[in-house]
Amino acid sequence: MDTQPDRQEFYSRIAGAGLAPLWEVMKNLITKEPKSAAVPYIWRYETVRPFVLEAGGIITAKEAERRVLILENPGLPGQSRITNTLYAGLQLILPGEVAPAHRHSQSALRFVVEGSGAYTAVDGEKTVMRPGDFVITPSWTWHDHGNESAEPMVWLDGLDIPIVGFLDASFAEGHSDDMQMLSRPAGDSHARFGEGLLPVGFERRSPASPVFNYPYERTRAALETLRRTQEWDPCNGLHMRYVNPLDGGWAMPTIGTSIQLLPKGFSTAPYRATDGTVFCCTEGRGKTHVFGPGGKLETLEWGPRDIFVVPSWNWRRHEASEDAVLFAFSDRPVQEKLGLWREARGNA
Amino acid sequence: MDTQPDRQEFYSRIAGAGLAPLWEVMKNLITKEPKSAAVPYIWRYETVRPFVLEAGGIITAKEAERRVLILENPGLPGQSRITNTLYAGLQLILPGEVAPAHRHSQSALRFVVEGSGAYTAVDGEKTVMRPGDFVITPSWTWHDHGNESAEPMVWLDGLDIPIVGFLDASFAEGHSDDMQMLSRPAGDSHARFGEGLLPVGFERRSPASPVFNYPYERTRAALETLRRTQEWDPCNGLHMRYVNPLDGGWAMPTIGTSIQLLPKGFSTAPYRATDGTVFCCTEGRGKTHVFGPGGKLETLEWGPRDIFVVPSWNWRRHEASEDAVLFAFSDRPVQEKLGLWREARGNA
Amino acid sequence: MDTQPDRQEFYSRIAGAGLAPLWEVMKNLITKEPKSAAVPYIWRYETVRPFVLEAGGIITAKEAERRVLILENPGLPGQSRITNTLYAGLQLILPGEVAPAHRHSQSALRFVVEGSGAYTAVDGEKTVMRPGDFVITPSWTWHDHGNESAEPMVWLDGLDIPIVGFLDASFAEGHSDDMQMLSRPAGDSHARFGEGLLPVGFERRSPASPVFNYPYERTRAALETLRRTQEWDPCNGLHMRYVNPLDGGWAMPTIGTSIQLLPKGFSTAPYRATDGTVFCCTEGRGKTHVFGPGGKLETLEWGPRDIFVVPSWNWRRHEASEDAVLFAFSDRPVQEKLGLWREARGNA
């Protein structure tokens, strides 16, 4: 911006009074369309797995509190973010380890990538996790993890850490014990809230889903039943979101999660939305073409356990070379609640 | 009421102008507490079953349109009601029969009492019914029933016929075909709405649950998981309500349905509420003591398949001599929406 | 219905077991469209006013508890109803009288027809009433009325008495004093809830509006501002509903109230809806043509203070010979909450 000298002098003078000229920065603050600093990127599991396992020798789960490698977006270096608003990481629990109990304002999701038999305990109930299981630890719930199996377990963590930080609203507390006491049998929350029933007189106290494990077995079977009607969304295939049975809304108030089935040979129409999205492939293979406002086309080739990110308002197109299932998460619930979410669909 | 002669003369005079004195009737219109004309009553299945089967020889399902014996409350003779606001009946479908497709403003529930293998088709999807299954046919949905098994099938119908009639809001239409075309595979609505998932972008058009079959197998298993925590409500044992996964509310806007487990030997504390309630025993045996405002104690002894009714604001106390499961329905959703529902709990 | 003898014998036999055949009554229970027993009717104020005043000599307000002449629909004799679900009456308070404090489950509206300066006190706050003011006394709120002016006061009462009775949910209680204690200054609830503000931290405890007086002065001025845009609904002119500022819904959960302006010479298109509706003219003159399912056309000619009723699903058409304002109430909120409300519009 070519600013006259007397303007500069004025700007210097007012700075001391906590003032600054809007007109010099307005175009950058209020942009014609989203210009995310995040970039498209893929973490191939075969590449990152050795690092995750190596971390197991570098630090214990107990010392680390959470032994996680952050999936950091190369466009946001040093910021511990995968999109502008979300954090993601790969967490490793070795056989016999415990990640000690704590709670915090931040909401978390776990999506199991490798291993079976480790558990997450949330608010007095333990759930054993298997690949493809989607588990939540809502804001301010006590949670700890442990691995009672004989193999390492790795899962994708997704948290709203940047959101809570941006809002200056972070609280955290450690539990006096590494493992919380269990007060309810396994499966209790599912029986109580996830079978089309609710306790008479139940009073809700949290915006998050009271069901904290959405097992892949059920999710996958539902997709298989639904594919028979062949109602493929041109941009997203067969696309379902995980819901809170108390209100039909998203499972957590800050992070939206979904699962989609793309049949072999399906190539989607272009699509973009304002919620930068993290994908994790659970089955099958394919490619995602991403075309951002910057103008460069990126093609991300993915297979099982790979994780990739498409930033806000980047066009994307999926192609499945095999029947493929993609789990995804984004900040869409936040944008919807604030009246800011937008999407656009292109022609196939 | 001792009314002076000149008052009576005044009343006669104003009657022609469409006027009447409030003060002569106010105490009956606005009572200090509910005084239902309905009475407690039980329909033992062994008593009514022969009549239901005999009806099979009296009229065909096709001629009757719906071959149902109304469970009429003896306190409301000739009114086709089981409580002041609800209708109930026992419907019989013989092997090979079809109850032809129609739709109406009235919402209906089916609760299977005897037989397996008959079906209900709702909005293009067919569901096969088994004892204890709870099936809904929401307002203005096309529905037909058929029996492709080799045995008679009997279910309890519950409808809001008196409510819709009271509101002067009844519409009905017959289908051009006896059986509607099927457009979705069996299990579609359960996979789509009942597994903790919802289609992304789904737009709701009805206040009723999009899941139309709540199989007893799942309900019963949920009760069995939950009983391990032993959180018995003093008045209702382990008491769960059937919910709409879109909002956590009742499965239908006019009729509330619930299921409760009373363990062997459990005797509840006294309870009353303003929603007159119809019970159907699915398992076990017990008694219900009912004590109405009229002041007479009734004891209803029930076993499997028996149906009984407790009117509004009557005290009731259940005793289970075996592990017992009771299905129940009432107009509680209506009263809650209008801010009128009340309950009271006594001491055990 | 021509029923064979053996059927009749069967019906007699099953009656003793609390059973009745559905197929003999189904067509009357589930009608193809609403067939209200209520009829169109008008109460001309010049006709009924003398009776209302005469009632003042027949019984005191205190003895009567509420000295009201019921507006009874001639189609529903002896039932104290103006439509199938609602009660209406004209209440008279003479100078110096008090209608003593009580509360009940029934919700009430007052719409002032004649006189100025009487008051209604609701939950510790008194409001002085003037013609055209719409005042509510929600379910279970203490309320009393008094007249501190020098002239008689008459208002239209509208209550959900039949609804509460139908639901077996009536509770009532008299206050120990004729007049309740006042705890808040006049205008408090309006300042607190009706000026685009709400107290920070306010917790709602009732489904009804916390604003209990909607003064005609403000309502009328709003209509006058809005008429400038000339957006006339073909069937209802300029049609506004009174709302609860806590949720934008109706002012009470069981009774919907609205006000409409019909400019001089305006003739509406035909309209019908499932909510039988009571109208009270506040200004102007006109006619309403009503054409019911019974097939007879009725023309109701109205002027200021006249009250008339159009039953459910009757076609109606208004014609205003002067600028006219009509206040109206019906059970539309109930029907909307239950998913039963329907309307139809004809061509002008």
Added chain:
Amino acid sequence: MDTQPDRQEFYSRIAGAGLAPLWEVMKNLITKEPKSAAVPYIWRYETVRPFVLEAGGIITAKEAERRVLILENPGLPGQSRITNTLYAGLQLILPGEVAPAHRHSQSALRFVVEGSGAYTAVDGEKTVMRPGDFVITPSWTWHDHGNESAEPMVWLDGLDIPIVGFLDASFAEGHSDDMQMLSRPAGDSHARFGEGLLPVGFERRSPASPVFNYPYERTRAALETLRRTQEWDPCNGLHMRYVNPLDGGWAMPTIGTSIQLLPKGFSTAPYRATDGTVFCCTEGRGKTHVFGPGGKLETLEWGPRDIFVVPSWNWRRHEASEDAVLFAFSDRPVQEKLGLWREARGNA
């Protein structure tokens, strides 16, 4: 943090794969309580007014598009923010000027500080503004401002610019004309939505309030009526929030606004909340003591037109030396929707 050399070497190696160790940064990402980078600060109107007027000679409203001096928090230099999530500025419109029509995803509030007679036009309706008036321009509504009076007008702007930027969801568009066409008379939205009425059949399309001007005259009168009950909140005096009449929620989905009256001599108890808050004094004088997590006590002395900010989770205590009225805004609606808002109250 004392990290072993081999850990550092590991961190370098994984950085190339888009990975980083959580355990090195976790304590800063998930803090035990909020640690806002924003600081308490006051902009005294007598200090900033000359700069605002000087800006009038530096650039025209048209060239600037919006001639605003940003109130930039000294703890967040160069970030155009007054709290971590909100933007504020002082906008000047000189007689005869127009700030041209545009629209953007960002929601804005205007709170008039000086001058009378300038206007804001929103979605086809113009409103003339006076000191203390609170005006909103919701997300994606066309809006322009002009000054048809003979004196300069200054108002406080509050926008959610940082929120929309953080979410990568900014869209903006200029209007083809400097001034949009007017399609509705002044006062239309108030008559339509702000008088306890709503158009029958109105369908909501935006989460923001359809009333866009909350005149100080009405707000101030409401406060004066309410003070008679003397229900002073120990921490906030008489504290009211501006609401959306469609749902009783905040006037805008991203910014919460309130007004509070502190009577002369009132000294509040300590209070803190997670929403950093901007205050603007409209009447009276007083002090606010702020005690942040950093541990330093700041005392801000304020009078009419002064603007000050209290960051998230800083304790604050107000003292009024005269009857004082404070307008305030924060991101509380966002935090409430996400389940993150917390407050704490101390003893007086």
